[in-house]
Amino acid sequence: MALASRARALLPGARSWGAVLARVTAQRAMSHRVVVETDAAAGVAVMKFRNPPVNSLSLEMVTELVINLEKLENDKTVRGLIFTSESPGVFSSGLNLLDMYGRNPAHYAEYWKAVQELWLRLYQCPMVTVATINGACPAGGCLISMTCDYRVMADNPKYTIGLNETQLGIVAPFWFKDTLVNTIGYRASEISLQLGLLYPPAEALRVGIVDKVVPEDQVHSAALAVMAQWLAIPDHARQLTKAMLRKPTVDNLVRQRDADIQQFVSFISRDSIQKGLQMYLQMLKQKKA
Ligand SMILES: CC/C=C\C/C=C\C/C=C\CCC/C=C/C(=O)SCCNC(=O)CCNC(=O)[C@H](O)C(C)(C)COP(=O)(O)OP(=O)(O)OC[C@H]1O[C@@H](n2cnc3c(N)ncnc32)[C@H](O)[C@@H]1OP(=O)(O)O
Numbered sequence: 001m002a003l004a005s006r007a008r009a010l011l012p013g014a015r016s017w018g019a020v021l022a023r024v025t026a027q028r029a030m031s032h033r034v035v036v037e038t039d040a041a042a043g044v045a046v047m048k049f050r051n052p053p054v055n056s057l058s059l060e061m062v063t064e065l066v067i068n069l070e071k072l073e074n075d076k077t078v079r080g081l082i083f084t085s086e087s088p089g090v091f092s093s094g095l096n097l098l099d100m101y102g103r104n105p106a107h108y109a110e111y112w113k114a115v116q117e118l119w120l121r122l123y124q125c126p127m128v129t130v131a132t133i134n135g136a137c138p139a140g141g142c143l144i145s146m147t148c149d150y151r152v153m154a155d156n157p158k159y160t161i162g163l164n165e166t167q168l169g170i171v172a173p174f175w176f177k178d179t180l181v182n183t184i185g186y187r188a189s190e191i192s193l194q195l196g197l198l199y200p201p202a203e204a205l206r207v208g209i210v211d212k213v214v215p216e217d218q219v220h221s222a223a224l225a226v227m228a229q230w231l232a233i234p235d236h237a238r239q240l241t242k243a244m245l246r247k248p249t250v251d252n253l254v255r256q257r258d259a260d261i262q263q264f265v266s267f268i269s270r271d272s273i274q275k276g277l278q279m280y281l282q283m284l285k286q287k288k289a
Contacts, residue, residue, distance in 0.1 A: 033060060034047060035050050036071075038077075043231065056097070073121075080130070080227045081128070092140065092144060094142070095115065099111045108268050128230040132222075134154045135154075137153075146183045151210040151212070153214075155202075157201065160199055163176060180192065180193060188207050
């Protein structure tokens with residue numbers, strides 16, 4: 001199902017994106033997974049992840065993120081957007097394993113199309129985007145952070161960030177890899193991606209996967225300070241510069257979206273990959289016990 005249809009399916013009766021968005025606003029209380037708080041005077045919105053227990057990027061969560069992003073992009077009073085977790089401890093546990101395990105090919109295709117849509121929107125976002133990383137930030141969580149213009153991480157050694165896909169026996173697709181290479185460079189990506197490294201704050205800063213590490217109680221004020229610095233630049237100049245820098249990476253996915261979906265579906269449907277995901281989910285349960 002196309003993402004627009006998916007959004008409409010989440011909000012039955014809405015005939016257009018405008019209607020979808022109007023109803024999302026009206027039904028804010030029903031939208032549990034993403035909370036947006038806007039400071040109109042400052043021109044800054046904060047998007048808080050609220051998808052317990054670990055802010056996994058389920059199909060519903062991804063759809064809500066896309067809808068809210070589109071709405072903010074259409075609101076010309078909002079120039080900056082901060083992402084964070086409503087509950088410190090986990091920023092996002094990444095893609096929802098339960099959308100990639102034990103489902104049918106049509107579901108995998110629908111999920112992957114939505115994940116692609118989210119990345120395309122985030123990576124090309126005209127607003128200044130800052131990730132306030134106030135918890136664990138593996139895989140898809142790290143991807144969201146890396147699409148931002150700037151990353152501030154709380155200095156808590158329990159929190160780690162990185163693309164750990166290989167540790168799950170899966171492979172980060174080329175556009176995850178491209179985003180990492182654009183963030184930390186080629187050689188560091190070779191090491192980071194093959195070993196599936198998750199970096200605690202000090203190492204994350206050293207490798208450049210985050211830009212600033214601050215005491216946990218200062219993470220939001222630090223993000224606001226960074227935002228103020230970036231908002232001092234005229235929007236049109238900054239936006240054109242961002243688009244110029246990111247266009248080749250975006251075009252690379254746009255050219256081969258359907259092929260990428262097919263590759264994902266065939267890869268994730270393999271018995272060996274499904275078995276690996278099952279074991280990983282069991283491992284998470286045992287760790288908890
Ligand atoms: C040539 C090229 C070939 C192929 C390429 C083509 C295609 C590519 C194919 C695949 C690409 C996929 C890319 C995948 C990206 C991802 O993001 S995968 C997700 C990776 N995420 C993780 O590894 C994180 C796993 N979770 C954790 O480490 C921890 O949960 C945490 C540190 C985030 C939080 O720890 P705790 O607070 O201690 O919480 P628990 O561990 O107890 O978890 C509570 C609860 O939540 C469940 N859960 C955790 N993470 C997820 C998740 N990502 N999705 C779904 N569910 C998750 C966990 O199992 C617990 O469940 P219950 O036991 O309560 O039922």
